[in-house]
Amino acid sequence: MDRSLWILFLALVCLPEMNGNVDALGAKHRNVGVRSLLRSKRNVVSNLFCTNQTVLVTCSVPPNQNITEIKSKDPVPTNVQVLVLALNHFKFINKTDFNTFTELVQVLLFGNKIQWIEDYTFVNSSKLSVLNLNSNEITSINNKTFLGLSNLIELNLQNNKISYIDRSIFLPLTSLEDLYLGQNLIQQIPGCSFCDLTSLHTLDLGSNKISSIEDNALQGLDKITYLSINNNKIKSFNFTQLSFSTKNNEFYTRENDWNCTCELKKQFDEYLKKTDSMSSCGADTGLACVQCKYPVALVNVSLAGLTEQQLSDCVQVEMTTSPSTTNMVTMTEEAQTESKKEIASNMTDATTSSSIPLTSSIKPSTNMPSSSPISVYSSTVNTANTADNIKANEFDHNILIAVLASVAFVLIVIAAAWLYIKKRPSGKMSTNAHSNYAYDATSLSLADSHVLNVFDPSHGS
Incomplete structure (x- = not known):
């Protein structure tokens, strides 16, 4: 990081005074790609600074001027070694942008609006040692983005919108020493993400959205001198995978969602003991500072200062593993088995x-x-x-x-009804019966006729 800033300072201080050759300060801003600036006859660099066969080319002026169109008669030489394209409005990088610049050692592209880098862009840039893409809008990188950069020492991807990384992305970067991934949107660090970066000295993962770091994600970083996982959403982390000490190195763990459990406490203590490290939650250092966020009763308490007796889950583990508790559980199981046998016997009886x-x-x-x-x-x-x-x-x-x-x-009632119906006389009368009940009007007596007259209104009284 310091190396890049020094080069930028040198470029700005040593530039000759801008004159009539530059006719872009009042030009209307427009978004252009790197290739259009490097190759277009209208948009070429304005100044060259050459000393001791080292070519420094800058396409930017002091901050806040955002040059997007610069006119000059001088093309970019193919033997350029330091190319400064910072503080402009570039949105993309094509794979042909750097094809002819095989001598490039440093490329500074910070402070642009770059959203994507085409695959195989740097396959001919094997001498490149510094690539600064800080403060852009890059959303993703893959295993083809950095192919060819086997001699890259510093890669700065801070303050972008990268949400995912894995081991394959950094596989070509066998010489990498400084990797800056802070201020992105990374949520998870998969296992062995940095296993091939055996020369890594600096790893910045601070200010992301990391909630999970797998057990072997940071394993093998023996030469690390600076590691930051500050300001994330980490609840648990296997500290035993680390092999460097905080006595001579910097390890920052502040501002996370640490869940202080018995397991986390044991792993943290094992790390401190194994590496002879120190834990400090002071305002100045913050080295290996794990301040509890959970449980609520331990908010803002330093994990290093806690004892296992203060952690409720540690006490529960001790109780369940004590000999007396084990005997009681065994006796209870035997009693339940015997009781089940007795219940089966009693149910049969x-x-x-x-x-x-x-x-x-x-x-x-x-x-x-x-x-x-x-x-x-x-x-x-x-x-x-x-x-x-x-x-x-x-x-x-x-x-x-x-x-x-x-x-x-119900069956009895039905049977009784059936018998009753069977024994009852038939509803039809015989002819003889009807003749017995027939009335003969001529045989009626006078008295009978008088009775009939009483009930017949048509007869006189």
Whole structure:
């Protein structure tokens, strides 16, 4: 990082005074690609600075002027070694932009609006040692973005919009020493992401959205001198994968969502002991500072200062693994097994002997340890459950009897009705019967006629 700033300072200080050759300060801003600036006849660099066969080319003036169109008669020489394209409005980099510049050692592209870099852009830039892409809008990089950069020492990708990284992306960068990935949108660090970067000295992962760092993600970084995972969303981290000490190096862990558990405490203490490191939560250093965010009772408490007795899950682990607790659990399991056998036997007796009271067949287990309160309690609970089950079975039996009785009653009623209908006389009368009941008007007596006249209004009174 310091090397890049020094080169930029040198470029700005040593530039000759801008004169009539530059006719762009009042030009309207427009977004252009790097190739259009380097190759276009209208848009070429304005100044060259050459000394000791080292060519420094800049396409920028002091900040806040944002040159996007510069006119000059001088093309970019193919033997350029330091190319400054910072503080402009470039949006993309094509794979042909740097094809002819095989002598490039440093490329400074910070402060632009670059959104993507085409694959294989740097395949002919094997001498490149510094690539600064800080403060752009890059959203993704892949395993073809940095192909060819086997001698790259510093890669700065800070303050972009990168959300994903993995091992394959950095595989070609076998000489990399400084990697800056801070202020991005990275959410996870997969396993062995940096395993091939055996020369890495600086790794900045601060100010991302990292919630998970896999166990071997940072393993093998033996030469690291600066590591920052500050200001993320990390809850747990396997500190034992680290092999460097904080006595001679910088390790920043502040502003995370640390969940202070028994496991985290043991791993952190093991790391401090193994590497002879120190933990400091001071305002100035913050080295290996793990301040709890969870549980709520331990908010802002330093993990290094806690004892295992202060962590509730540590106490629970000790209780479950103590010999006395193990014996009690074993006795309880044996009592439950024996009780199940007794319940099965009692259920058989209850169903075969209905004349015996149901509760009389329930007997306490004689094999149950009498000295264990847990065993006695288990037997009592199982006995009560057995009585409830027997009562439920008896209730179901009564319901069945009631249903059968109802069916029998209905059948009896139907049979009685059928017999009644069968024995009743037929509703039809015979001809003789009708003749017996026939009336003969001529045989009526005078008295009968008088009676008829009374009820007949047509007759006189």
